[in-house]
Amino acid sequence: MGSESAVTAVTHVLPYLVAAYVFLVGCYGLATSRNLIHAVGCLAVCQSATYVLLLAVGYRDGGTAPVFSDIRPGSRPVVDPVVQALTLTDVVVGATVTALLLALTVQIAKRHGTVDPDELRELRG
Amino acid sequence: MADAVVVVALLAVAGLATAAVANRDPARQALVLAVLGTALAVLFTVLQAPDVGLSQLAVGSALTPLLIMLSVRKVRRRSAHGKDSKQ
Amino acid sequence: MNPRARLWLVVLGGGGLAALLVAACLRLPAFGGPWHPYGDRAVRAALARHIANTIASVNFDQRAFDTMGEMTILFAAVLGCVVLLRQARDEHRDPPEPCEVAAPVRRYALVVLPIALVTGLYVIAHGQLSPGGGFQGGVVAATALHLMYLGADYAALERIRPVEAFEIGDALSASAYLVLGFAGVLAGGAFLANTLLPYGTFNTLSSGGTVPLLNAAIGMEVASAVVVLLARFLDQAVEIEEGSGS
Numbered sequence: 001m002g003s004e005s006a007v008t009a010v011t012h013v014l015p016y017l018v019a020a021y022v023f024l025v026g027c028y029g030l031a032t033s034r035n036l037i038h039a040v041g042c043l044a045v046c047q048s049a050t051y052v053l054l055l056a057v058g059y060r061d062g063g064t065a066p067v068f069s070d071i072r073p074g075s076r077p078v079v080d081p082v083v084q085a086l087t088l089t090d091v092v093v094g095a096t097v098t099a100l101l102l103a104l105t106v107q108i109a110k111r112h113g114t115v116d117p118d119e120l121r122e123l124r125g
Numbered sequence: 126m127a128d129a130v131v132v133v134a135l136l137a138v139a140g141l142a143t144a145a146v147a148n149r150d151p152a153r154q155a156l157v158l159a160v161l162g163t164a165l166a167v168l169f170t171v172l173q174a175p176d177v178g179l180s181q182l183a184v185g186s187a188l189t190p191l192l193i194m195l196s197v198r199k200v201r202r203r204s205a206h207g208k209d210s211k212q
Numbered sequence: 213m214n215p216r217a218r219l220w221l222v223v224l225g226g227g228g229l230a231a232l233l234v235a236a237c238l239r240l241p242a243f244g245g246p247w248h249p250y251g252d253r254a255v256r257a258a259l260a261r262h263i264a265n266t267i268a269s270v271n272f273d274q275r276a277f278d279t280m281g282e283m284t285i286l287f288a289a290v291l292g293c294v295v296l297l298r299q300a301r302d303e304h305r306d307p308p309e310p311c312e313v314a315a316p317v318r319r320y321a322l323v324v325l326p327i328a329l330v331t332g333l334y335v336i337a338h339g340q341l342s343p344g345g346g347f348q349g350g351v352v353a354a355t356a357l358h359l360m361y362l363g364a365d366y367a368a369l370e371r372i373r374p375v376e377a378f379e380i381g382d383a384l385s386a387s388a389y390l391v392l393g394f395a396g397v398l399a400g401g402a403f404l405a406n407t408l409l410p411y412g413t414f415n416t417l418s419s420g421g422t423v424p425l426l427n428a429a430i431g432m433e434v435a436s437a438v439v440v441l442l443a444r445f446l447d448q449a450v451e452i453e454e455g456s457g458s
Contacts, residue, residue, distance in 0.1 A: 029146030080251030
């Protein structure tokens with residue numbers, strides 16, 4: 001019984017911890033990146049941490065998706081639709097912002113001939 | 126039972142995120158990001174968010190990796206071109 | 213700053229942030245708990261307006277103003293990409309040579325293209341009924357068009373996807389969203405208030421008042437935005453060369 005309650009305690013915080021871990025790993029990649037395109041990819045990893053956190057907050061045990069075209073309203077518990085709507089717009093808008101950053105990177109490569117942040121700093125100094 | 130699937134999906138996401146950051150070559154990273162996008166879509170579907178799963182599948186596993194690949198190609202071609210003209 | 217000092221700074225700051233995040237995670241309501249006050253109210257409000265997919269109701273009715281902000285970010289990002297990735301004075305266009313595509317790849321791409329396109333449009337149209345909507349369907353429809361590049365070549369893709377038309381479509385759908393918002397004001401309600409049209413029969417395509425219209429506007433906006441973005445990046449990667457003529 002003791003180990004079982006420990007398992008439930010872990011599953012109660014595991015999604016939040018995974019979100020925090022993914023965010024920190026993305027930040028580490030951003031800080032140590034030697035290539036701006038790789039840095040943009042790391043930023044995408046950071047973004048996905050926010051999706052995991054939001055959806056984890058809205059989950060309900062035994063709940064189903066908040067779509068009532070095939071279930072009778074009130075017949076089953078549903079998960080939180082508000083956080084899902086937030087995440088949904090974030091996914092698509094985040095991709096276009098990634099595209100903008102990549103466009104900036106392409107432009108930097110054209111003007112300075114490198115995408116290494118350290119070399120870029122030397123060029124300016 | 127559903128809990129076990131959620132835990133597996135979460136661990137897959139954490140592992141793939143680490144792999145995406147550890148891959149220093151952007152072209153390889155784009156491929157890992159595509160797999161990460163698919164894993165996230167699976168996780169969202171398991172968390173009863175089919176709307177978000179669908180958009181993550183379209184964006185994370187197709188659009189973002191494609192944009193990264195195109196940028197890599199442009200930057201590589203540019204630097205190859207630059208070396209030629211210097212010689 | 214030398215790399216070693218920077219790494220130490222990252223480890224120190226990251227460690228502190230990690231400790232704070234873990235402390236916050238332990239105090240959050242347990243994962244899967246039954247207490248979702250906002251969610252319950254959103255579901256009730258969606259059902260009162262005859263919208264089967266609560267997420268579409270949150271996006272295009274309860275938080276329609278917020279979605280307008282998201283749409284503005286999208287529009288601004290696309291505008292920024294178009295400006296950054298234009299053809300510079302010291303560059304010239306060099307159309308790529310058409311190359312042979314393996315027959316199975318060609319067949320597969322040409323068979324899947326219409327299916328994927330129709331799937332995207334279906335997902336947009338049924339946004340307020342089943343999982344999906346303008347945001348997802350727009351991306352699916354726009355990326356489906358690019359199977360043409362896989363199946364045929366770049367020239368064929370450019371023929372089925374006139375970029376100027378999609379740029380105009382992007383601007384038109386963004387303004388359509390605003391016009392629908394102001395229509396609410398003219399009808400005596402508030403900006404983007406869903407009081408303009410009758411709510412219709414639950415679980416039919418015309419249910420939900422202005423939700424299907426706003427959803428369609430966003431679908432068109434996202435599809436045009438993704439097509440324009442990919443067109444600019446493909447242009448840069450495939451066609452535009454440095455140096456003014458060779």
